[in-house]
Amino acid sequence: MSDFNKKPLVVLTGPTAVGKTKASIGLAKAIGGEIISADSMQIYKHMDIGSAKIRPEEMEGIPHYLVDELEPWEEFHVVRFQQMAKAAMEQIYASRHIPIVVGGTGFYIQALLYDIDFEKNDGDCAYRRELERIAGEQGGRALHDRLKETDPAAAAQIHMNNVKRVIRALEFYHQTGQRISEHNERERQKESPYRFVYFVLNDDRARIYERIDRRVDQMMEAGLVDEVKALRNMGCTGGMVSMQGLGYKEILAYLNGETSLEEAVYTLKRDTRHFAKRQITWFKREREVIWINKGEYGHSEEAILAEMRRHLREKLL
RNA sequence: GGCGCAGUAGCCAAGUGGUAAGGCAUGGGUCUGCAACACCCUGAUUCACCGGUUCAAAUCCGGUCUGCGCCU
Numbered sequence: 186m187s188d189f190n191k192k193p194l195v196v197l198t199g200p201t202a203v204g205k206t207k208a209s210i211g212l213a214k215a216i217g218g219e220i221i222s223a224d225s226m227q228i229y230k231h232m233d234i235g236s237a238k239i240r241p242e243e244m245e246g247i248p249h250y251l252v253d254e255l256e257p258w259e260e261f262h263v264v265r266f267q268q269m270a271k272a273a274m275e276q277i278y279a280s281r282h283i284p285i286v287v288g289g290t291g292f293y294i295q296a297l298l299y300d301i302d303f304e305k306n307d308g309d310c311a312y313r314r315e316l317e318r319i320a321g322e323q324g325g326r327a328l329h330d331r332l333k334e335t336d337p338a339a340a341a342q343i344h345m346n347n348v349k350r351v352i353r354a355l356e357f358y359h360q361t362g363q364r365i366s367e368h369n370e371r372e373r374q375k376e377s378p379y380r381f382v383y384f385v386l387n388d389d390r391a392r393i394y395e396r397i398d399r400r401v402d403q404m405m406e407a408g409l410v411d412e413v414k415a416l417r418n419m420g421c422t423g424g425m426v427s428m429q430g431l432g433y434k435e436i437l438a439y440l441n442g443e444t445s446l447e448e449a450v451y452t453l454k455r456d457t458r459h460f461a462k463r464q465i466t467w468f469k470r471e472r473e474v475i476w477i478n479k480g481e482y483g484h485s486e487e488a489i490l491a492e493m494r495r496h497l498r499e500k501l502l
Numbered sequence: 503g504g505c506g507c508a509g510u511a512g513c514c515a516a517g518u519g520g521u522a523a524g525g526c527a528u529g530g531g532u533c534u535g536c537a538a539c540a541c542c543c544u545g546a547u548u549c550a551c552c553g554g555u556u557c558a559a560a561u562c563c564g565g566u567c568u569g570c571g572c573c574u
Contacts, residue, residue: 201538226538236538262535292537303535342532347541350533357535369534390529431538455527460538466531 192278193501194379195285196294197493198223198468199386200461202396203479206239208386209287211490213247216285216497219277221270222251223288223297226430228266229257231416234409235432237400250276257416257427264303266293283501291467298383299375304361304368312359316352331355338366382500384493385468388479397457401432405450410436431457 197212199205213220222228226236230253233240238252250273255261270286270293277284286294295301320328329345332354339354357365388396413436421428423437432453439449468474475496482488 224538225536260536263537264535267535290537292533292539296534299534301534344532344542347532349536349540353535365534372534426536426539429536429539434538457538458527462529463531463533463537467533467537470532 191378191380192274193283194274194298194381195283195497195501196223196298196381196383197285197287197386198289198291198294198384198464199477200393200464201289201457202237202400202461203386203388203393205287205289205386206237206243208486208489208493209285210243210245210247211486212493213285214245215490215494216283218283218285219248219280220250221273221277221284221286222249223266223270223286223290223293224251225261225266225290225293226427226433227252227288228255228261229253229259229427230255231257231419232412232427232430232433234404234407234412235436236430237404248277257419257421258425259427261426263293263296266290267296267301267303270297289464291464291471294383295471298377298379298381299372300378301372301375304357304363313352313356316355320348320352325351328352328355336364336366339364342366380501381473382496383471383474384496385471385474385476386479386489387465387468387476388484390462392480393461394458397461398454401450401454401457404432410440410446413437413440431460 195212195216195218197205197209209220212218224236226232227238228251229236232238239249251266251269254269274284286297288294296303316328325345325348328348328351329340329343332343332351333340335358336354340351343350343354345351354365357363357368361368387393409432413433416428416433417437417440423429423434423441428434428437435444435449435453435456438444439446444452468476477489477492479489482492
């Protein structure tokens with residue numbers, strides 16, 4: 186990362202409910218940064234409570250991008266994130282500020298940081314639907330066997346029960362004529378086009394879990410049920426990407442009479458804990474990350490900020 | 503005090519003579535266009551305890567302890 190021709194980029198992530206939002210403001214103020222949200226749910230309007238979205242008054246004047254930009258019925262996915270985030274970065278660089286990517290969606294961060302190429306993938310849902318039909322009728326094994334023929338390496342990496350990924354691999358081959366395993370291998374070699382510092386804010390597992398439980402309770406008090414009711418009245422249904430978010434999925438199930446409210450809250454807490462665990466697993470595999478374990482700084486915001494600034498001085502400025 | 507029922511992993515739980523299902527939680531992991539998604543792996547040398555019967559016991563018998571219910 187000694188290439189000073191590269192543009193600077195700061196990443197601040199960590200499992201859900203560690204305190205990213207709070208820390209991000211301090212960081213942005215300290216280095217003259219502007220924030221790009223890397224969060225698959227905060228992008229949506231009308232989804233404030235369940236997505237734990239930052240409130241305008243908490244922003245303290247720091248510009249935020251990719252928050253409240255889409256309607257809940259719009260599609261959002263990595264590629265779209267990548268496009269929007271890049272556009273936001275252009276703007277931030279133009280004002281001679283430093284972009285700070287803040288959020289818990291590791292995949293999105295990776296896509297942006299390494300500028301992963303996802304290849305074109307437009308239209309032609311017919312083939313995809315065909316694959317889904319086969320999966321439904323004959324099971325995942327049939328698709329997986331098919332993948333073995335066209336891309337054995339991918340078949341070896343993807344479990345046959347993971348129908349979603351098997352379909353994508355087949356679709357990729359169908360559309361591009363290339364094997365996705367080879368494409369991924371190539372993309373994996375990429376070096377980041379940015380001069381970046383990648384912070385992972387973390388805490389003891391037990392502490393994170395406690396915070397999650399407490400936060401869910403607070404969401405309920407803040408009116409999560411009403412928020413979801415409003416969304417439902419706007420025509421939002423379980424099939425939408427936005428309604429698959431934690432807090433929306435469960436409350437929607439309750440509103441549809443599929444579960445009791447008690448069950449919904451229990452499931453929401455549990456699944457959020459699972460999510461935090463998966464996030465941590467993801468960050469463990471990322472290269473060149475700087476772990477900031479809150480416990481090592483006595484959970485002091487000032488100490489944590491000082492530590493982050495130390496790294497930034499060393500690697501960025 | 504008497505009678506009855508129960509005691510299997512952190513929790514729920516199957517198993518009633520042939521060598522401990524399953525679910526949840528927990529922990530670990532995969533991930534390159536739905537990623538707050540999807541998916542994978544993960545535990546009992548042991549069934550409250552002690553003794554007995556039997557080739558063989560979580561399962562049968564006796565006792566002890568604990569919990570629950572009923573009775574006096």
